[in-house]
Amino acid sequence: MRNVGIIGVGYTPVFVSKRKDVNLAEMVSESVEAVFRNTGLSPDDIDAITFGNMQTFEGVNLPHLLMSEHIRAVDKPIIRIATGGTTGMSTLQAAYYYVASGIYDVVLAVSWEKQSEGDSQVGLAGIVMPEAMVMVQHGMDLLGGRGMGGMGGGSTGAAAYQAMSYLHHSGADPEHIDKMAALERSNAALNPYAHLRKKTTVEDVQATPFISWPLRYGHTCPTSDGATACIVASEEKAAKLADKVAWIIGVGCCTSDPSTANFIEGQMTDPADQTVCKIAAKKAYEMAGIEDPAKEIDLAELYDGFAHQSLMWLEKLGLCKEGEAHKLLDRGVLNIDGDLPTNPSGGVFSTNAIGSSAMNRATECALQIMRKIEGEHQVPKTVKKALAHGWGGLFQYVTVMILSDTPRKI
Amino acid sequence: MAFQMGEETRQVQATWDVTTYNYKVDGRGIKLLADGMKDKKILGIRCHNCGTVYVPGPPFCRKCYIPIDEIAEVKDSGEVVSFAVEMADVRGNPLDEVRVSGMIKLDGSDTFINGRIQVDDWHDVHIGMRVKAVWVPEPQGNLSDIDHFEPI
Amino acid sequence: MERKVAVVGYAMTRQASDIGVPRPIMLFELVKGLFDQMGITRDDIDTFVLCSNDFQCGRTISNVFEDTPVGAYMKDETKVEADGVMAVMYGAIRIMSGLYDTALVVGNSLGGSEFRPYLIMDYQLHPAYDRQLGILNEPVTAALQAKAYMEKYKITEDHLNKIAARLLRNAAKNPFALRGKEDATPEYIASSEYLYEPLRELHCYPFTDGACAVVLASDKRAKALTDKPVWIKGFGDSIEGYFLGDRDLSWSRSAKVAADRAYRMAGISNPAKEIDVAEISIKFASQEPIICEALGLFPEGSGAEVADRGLAEIGGEMPVCPSGGGLGAYPFSAMGLIRVAECAKQINGEAGDIQVKDVKTAVAHGQDGFCAQHNAVMVLSSEEG
Numbered sequence: 014m015r016n017v018g019i020i021g022v023g024y025t026p027v028f029v030s031k032r033k034d035v036n037l038a039e040m041v042s043e044s045v046e047a048v049f050r051n052t053g054l055s056p057d058d059i060d061a062i063t064f065g066n067m068q069t070f071e072g073v074n075l076p077h078l079l080m081s082e083h084i085r086a087v088d089k090p091i092i093r094i095a096t097g098g099t100t101g102m103s104t105l106q107a108a109y110y111y112v113a114s115g116i117y118d119v120v121l122a123v124s125w126e127k128q129s130e131g132d133s134q135v136g137l138a139g140i141v142m143p144e145a146m147v148m149v150q151h152g153m154d155l156l157g158g159r160g161m162g163g164m165g166g167g168s169t170g171a172a173a174y175q176a177m178s179y180l181h182h183s184g185a186d187p188e189h190i191d192k193m194a195a196l197e198r199s200n201a202a203l204n205p206y207a208h209l210r211k212k213t214t215v216e217d218v219q220a221t222p223f224i225s226w227p228l229r230y231g232h233t234c235p236t237s238d239g240a241t242a243c244i245v246a247s248e249e250k251a252a253k254l255a256d257k258v259a260w261i262i263g264v265g266c267c268t269s270d271p272s273t274a275n276f277i278e279g280q281m282t283d284p285a286d287q288t289v290c291k292i293a294a295k296k297a298y299e300m301a302g303i304e305d306p307a308k309e310i311d312l313a314e315l316y317d318g319f320a321h322q323s324l325m326w327l328e329k330l331g332l333c334k335e336g337e338a339h340k341l342l343d344r345g346v347l348n349i350d351g352d353l354p355t356n357p358s359g360g361v362f363s364t365n366a367i368g369s370s371a372m373n374r375a376t377e378c379a380l381q382i383m384r385k386i387e388g389e390h391q392v393p394k395t396v397k398k399a400l401a402h403g404w405g406g407l408f409q410y411v412t413v414m415i416l417s418d419t420p421r422k423i
Numbered sequence: 424m425a426f427q428m429g430e431e432t433r434q435v436q437a438t439w440d441v442t443t444y445n446y447k448v449d450g451r452g453i454k455l456l457a458d459g460m461k462d463k464k465i466l467g468i469r470c471h472n473c474g475t476v477y478v479p480g481p482p483f484c485r486k487c488y489i490p491i492d493e494i495a496e497v498k499d500s501g502e503v504v505s506f507a508v509e510m511a512d513v514r515g516n517p518l519d520e521v522r523v524s525g526m527i528k529l530d531g532s533d534t535f536i537n538g539r540i541q542v543d544d545w546h547d548v549h550i551g552m553r554v555k556a557v558w559v560p561e562p563q564g565n566l567s568d569i570d571h572f573e574p575i
Numbered sequence: 576m577e578r579k580v581a582v583v584g585y586a587m588t589r590q591a592s593d594i595g596v597p598r599p600i601m602l603f604e605l606v607k608g609l610f611d612q613m614g615i616t617r618d619d620i621d622t623f624v625l626c627s628n629d630f631q632c633g634r635t636i637s638n639v640f641e642d643t644p645v646g647a648y649m650k651d652e653t654k655v656e657a658d659g660v661m662a663v664m665y666g667a668i669r670i671m672s673g674l675y676d677t678a679l680v681v682g683n684s685l686g687g688s689e690f691r692p693y694l695i696m697d698y699q700l701h702p703a704y705d706r707q708l709g710i711l712n713e714p715v716t717a718a719l720q721a722k723a724y725m726e727k728y729k730i731t732e733d734h735l736n737k738i739a740a741r742l743l744r745n746a747a748k749n750p751f752a753l754r755g756k757e758d759a760t761p762e763y764i765a766s767s768e769y770l771y772e773p774l775r776e777l778h779c780y781p782f783t784d785g786a787c788a789v790v791l792a793s794d795k796r797a798k799a800l801t802d803k804p805v806w807i808k809g810f811g812d813s814i815e816g817y818f819l820g821d822r823d824l825s826w827s828r829s830a831k832v833a834a835d836r837a838y839r840m841a842g843i844s845n846p847a848k849e850i851d852v853a854e855i856s857i858k859f860a861s862q863e864p865i866i867c868e869a870l871g872l873f874p875e876g877s878g879a880e881v882a883d884r885g886l887a888e889i890g891g892e893m894p895v896c897p898s899g900g901g902l903g904a905y906p907f908s909a910m911g912l913i914r915v916a917e918c919a920k921q922i923n924g925e926a927g928d929i930q931v932k933d934v935k936t937a938v939a940h941g942q943d944g945f946c947a948q949h950n951a952v953m954v955l956s957s958e959e960g
Binding site for chain 1 (some may be wrong): 444446448449450452453454456457467475477478479480481485504505506507508509510511515517521526532533534535536537545549550563565566567568
């Protein structure tokens with residue numbers, strides 16, 4: 014085992030709802046060119062590539078084949094990873110393993126989505142299409158929602174169940190979700206790579222209609238076009254190639270059962286229970302030698318498709334006690350200038366090119382540690398250790414990565 | 424003057440056609456459940472090793488990783504684990520009347536089912552609330568035999 | 576290599592045109608059976624690597640309903656969306672990182688009964704260009720590739736027939752293969768219809784359902800799990816450009832680069848001598864000489880001679896695909912995994928009627944893309960060394 018660090022990050026120039034000026038391959042290549050520009054490296058320096066997106070969102074099977082030249086992969090090893098919402102982090106973790114194993118020294122991880130080229134609702138419905146059809150055959154009232162077995166939760170899916178359950182068990186109020194949403198959107202306003210960039214007040218959020226109580230329209234994430242590229246390197250190579258490194262000192266990943274819309278075989282997980290998240294975090298902390306995450310973690314980038322999730326993840330990841338996250342929010346602890354800045358980038362809640370969303374959590378942590386943030390959302394405090402988190406599947410996958418300004422003692 | 428590439432973007436249509444798949448889905452658990460509902464029974468499968476009762480029943484226990492087939496009957500009453508109040512449809516258009524759907528843990532079961540909860544005022548619904556099924560007058564042996572749930 | 580990794584267990588389903596059960600049941604029975612056979616439980620597996628594909632499953636996030644059937648509930652799990660050799664490679668890399676000691680790699684595909692492979696391949700075409708034109712599809716590109724090789728090295732359709740006949744004869748002796756014919760002759764192959772000239776129906780892979788599971792372990796754990804570990808000595812993969820016009824289709828640059836990587840890692844300098852058997856993934860008979868030559872098993876352009884002299888037969892100089900390979904069955908995501916498992920079988924002397932004598936070192940190969948755009952190569956050996 015050896016130390017691995019992130020030595021550079023590249024984004025597409027913007028994350029927006031529709032990139033009409035570029036095609037799939039051109040868009041992804043923008044992020045790859047950006048990471049080469051930012052690091053001063055060239056494709057010759059790269060030993061291997063890890064690559065991820067959710068291919069049903071664009072309708073292209075194995076898109077790395079199509080864009081092998083655009084991402085400078087020709088004659089190089091390349092592996093395609095896809096795990097739903099966690100894809101970006103799984104792809105970066107693959108790059109971590111590639112280097113940690115000693116097989117490759119410098120690996121490029123690329124993740125992206127161009128949601129404007131497909132239909133995201135269809136893409137998401139495609140997760141349970143066959144099972145839903147069987148349930149309909151057995152008399153489930155899919156659209157009317159009457160009777161038993163309907164998908165439930167309305168158009169936000171089980172996220173509303175999750176939010177409700179979280180509020181109940183944590184003692185937070187629905188207004189805390191509004192507040193978290195306003196905080197993150199306002200953070201995003203400072204981030205040139207965020208999609209929804211508008212300084213937002215709690216009143217702005219509260220002016221949006223409820224979709225599925227307790228979730229409002231203003232609590233939901235956008236669908237974005239964008240790509241992220243990230244270069245990781247071994248300790249030896251990093252010393253030669255980079256002036257600043259964000260070390261990957263902990264990785265964790267855990268899979269639960271598909272806990273929503275899993276009526277076909279009995280769902281057994283309360284979506285706000287998140288034992289799965291606790292297991293993934295525990296593994297990452299153990300590897301990183303972190304005993305008290307609430308004290309030792311300086312910054313968190315969490316995967317929040319819906320605004321209540323940031324608060325929930327803080328608790329499940331052990332960054333505060335259960336039921337305390339909304340109190341930290343009220344005290345300003347989660348602000349950019351607070352003690353535990355949370356989603357200073359604006360989070361997935363403000364920018365969601367799905368395949369890249371989980372990777373962006375880690376790259377934002379890395380840039381904060383390196384103090385290389387472009388834009389106004391660099392946190393004032395010194396970030397020694399940061400936590401990046403990914404979430405996906407049918408509420409069932411959690412990935413965690415701990416980044417640090419110093420390498421692990423091995 | 425050299426030839427310059429200007430902006431050139433074309434939009435073309437193509438589909439990802441799910442009708443070209445012949446999915447096989449294991450429907451034993453859902454059939455057991457639906458068939459039982461004709462007699463107003465709710466049937467699932469119990470793991471003989473850990474005792475977990477799944478409704479509908481899967482062919483194997485997720486935790487013990489062994490095949491399971493012991494039929495278990497659960498009650499048609501239970502507890503609200505979580506709920507949501509639907510106020511708009513998938514595209515964001517407001518609904519004429521709000522409807523409450525809940526994740527309900529039926530008594531005797533370790534899993535949750537989704538069901539509609541009928542109340543006069545949705546503000547009365549809360550987590551931990553006890554509810555019971557309201558059956559249609561003549562059950563047909565399908566999932567709509569329970570019309571909705573109501574507070575006990 | 577700091578840590579050594581071995582294949583310590585493997586199991587595959589019968590490869591069929593319709594496996595007859597839903598995917599989760601197929602996976603549960605396969606993996607549960609493998610665990611029972613090895614005397615282990617899912618708690619003995621540190622990390623799970625699935626290999627499936629959203630388009631093949633017709634499902635966004637194809638692993639959503641595959642995790643619990645393979646025993647990954649509340650465990651570390653990830654999914655490789657590529658050929659099965661890539662998934663085994665990634666499983667090995669995860670173990671080599673030092674964070675895990677065991678890995679279960681599972682691949683599956685229901686190309687026989689659930690989806691239409693040629694249609695799925697169409698979704699790999701450039702969506703705004705090739706897919707719109709409707710000229711290219713999988714057998715067309717394969718025919719172009721076949722022509723390129725045949726014209727350059729003066730081989731004839733008869734040679735293709737000989738390759739296909741050999742593979743079908745091998746497949747007939749492999750109880751897991753879907754399509755075999757004990758007495759297949761070149762004439763029998765020539766009696767099948769042209770799909771795209773020069774490719775006939777029996778030159779092409781059959782549409783197959785199947786799954787395969789492989790358990791990997793570090794050197795620390797391997798010997799406790801089996802007395803016959805098969806060591807992964809080297810691996811490599813490589814990709815080339817997408818547009819066929821930019822590629823020399825008469826050989827495979829990416830397979831060559833991938834093999835060079837794998838051989839360098841395995842310390843193999845003369846593959847033709849040092850490798851005892853090859854299990855390669857070919858979709859069309861015409862791909863066999865191209866891949867074999869890129870892997871250094873036969874000299875460049877030797878397709879005609881290899882076919883005429885029977886050098887690739889089970890008893891030949893360099894046995895290729897004693898299992899029948901891609902013409903016996905081609906379950907997409909499971910294909911590469913099955914190649915690895917077949918190599919392990921050969922090394923352990925468990926291959927029954929298709930056993931090659933004295934196998935110490937074997938090479939497994941997997942591919943993705945049109946005309947094998949992306950290739951992966953893995954060297955396995957009985958010697959830990």
